[in-house]
Amino acid sequence: MTTLTEADALEGLRDALGLLKDREQVAERLLDSSAKHSFDPDKELDWDAPFEDGKWFWPPELVSLYDTPMWKRMSEEQRIVLSQHEAAALASLGIWFELILMQLLVRHIYDKAATSAHVRYALTEIEDECRHSKMFARLISRGETPWYPVSPVHQHLGRLFKTISTTPGSFTATLLGEEVLDWMQRLTFPDERVQPLIRGVTRIHVVEEARHVRYAREELRRQMVTAPKWSQEFTRITSGEFARVFSIAFINPEVYTNVGLDKREALAQVKASGHRKEIMQTGAKRLTDFLDDIGVLRGVGRKLWRSSGLLA
Secondary structure (H helix, E strand, C coil): CCCCCHHHHHCCCEECCEECCCHHHHHHHHHHHHHHCCCCHHHHCCCCCCCCCCCECCCHHHCCCCCCHHHHHCCHHHHHHHHHHHHHHHHHHHHHHHHHHHHHHHHHHCCCCCCCHHHHHHHHHHHHHHHHHHHHHHHHHHHCCCCCCCCHHHHHHHHHHHHHCCHHHHHHHHHHHHHHHHHHHHHHCCCCCECHHHHHHHHHHHHHHHHHHHHHHHHHHHHHHHCCHHHHHHHHHHHHHHHHHHHHHCCCCHHHHHCCCCHHHHHHHHHHCHHHHHHHHHHHHHHHHHHHHCCCCCHHHHHHHHHHCCCC
16 A cells, blocks of 8 residues: 655645645755744844934834824824834734744644654744744833733634634734734834834844745645635635734724823824825735635635725
C-alpha cells in the first residue's frame, strides 16, 4: 500500500492564484528568514531616549480626525497629543489581537506533527508575537498614556470567536488584524516626522509580520480549497462579522476624552470623514483583493465586509 505525502495529495490543486505551494517548503523558507531577521526589541531600541519636541507619534494623515472640521480647530500641540494617544490605543488593540492570534495558532497545530516545519514555524511565530506584545506594552508605558482595552462587548466577542472559529476563519481574521496595521506601519517607520522610538517599533513589526502574513496567506489558500463547503461558508460569514468588529475597535473613543475633545462629536466627524474612509479602504485593499480572489468575499460575508467600511 502506498502512502501519499501531503505534497502528493495536493499536487495539481489550484485556486485563482495558481498551484498551491508545499506547506513544508513554505515553512522551511520562513524558518530560515526568522533565523536571519528576528529582533529583540529590548536590545534593539533606545527606550531611554527622550521624545523629540514637535514630532508625531503617528503620521498625521493616519490620525482618525485628520482633515475634519474638528482637526482644523485643534492646535498643532493638541494634534500631536492625539497622535500619541491613538498610537497607544493601536498598540493596545494590537496586544488584544495578538493574544487571540497566539491561541488560534496553538489550536491550529494541536493535532499536527510537532516535528514538521509547519508546526515549528507556528511556534516561531508565537515567539514573535510574544515579543511584539511585550514591545507594545512597553511602548504604552514609555509614553505615559493609558492602556486602552477594547470594549467589554468586543472582549467577549473575541473570546467567542477564538472558541468557535474554524481554521480558515482563524487565518482570515489573522490577515485582517495584520495587514491593515502593516500598511499603516509601512508608512510610519520611514517617516522622519515621527518619533524615533515609534519608527523603531514599527520597523521591527513590519519585518517580522511579513513572514506571518505569508504563512497565513498560504494556509488560507490551502484551507479554502480543501475545507468542506460548510466551513468555507462559515468562514465567509464569520470573517465579515470580524471585519465589522475590527473596524469599530480600530478607534477607541476614550482617546478623544483624554485629549479634551467631545467624544460624540469626534466619532461623528470620523464617521463622516471621506479621508478616513479612503485610508481604511486603501489599508485593507491588498487584503480584500486577495480574499476576493480566493473566494472569501461572497454572499452574506461580502455584505458584512462592505458594512465594515473596509471594502469599497
